[in-house]
Amino acid sequence: MVQIDTNKCTGCRACVKICPDGFEVTEKKAVLKNSSAECIDEAVAACPVGAIISDSNLWRQAKPVIPARGGRRKKQGRGGGRRR
Ligand code: SF4
DSSP states (O other): OEEEOTTTOOOOOHHHHHOTTTEEEETTEEEESOTTOTTHHHHHHHOTTOOEEETTTHHHHSOOOOOOOSSOOOOOOTTSSOOO
16 A cells, blocks of 8 residues: 655655656645555655655554553552551
């Protein structure tokens, strides 16, 4: 899967220079010509703003799934409870 995030794309044509079989720029935005071009991964790496989303860099686009903690944990003393 290859997609172009048009909100990020600046139309710099770096992807077209690296991979003319895969991309073209129309109206200052990159357009995918051929998603199975051999040079797609090189264009993904060359895009200065990360606008090309492919299976090879999908993990970079994902938001972190680690839930935030609600503040600091309270320190527990030795034994962890009331002493008699
Ligand atoms: S290299 Fe990235 S920012 Fe530049 S035209 Fe291609 S997709 Fe758009």
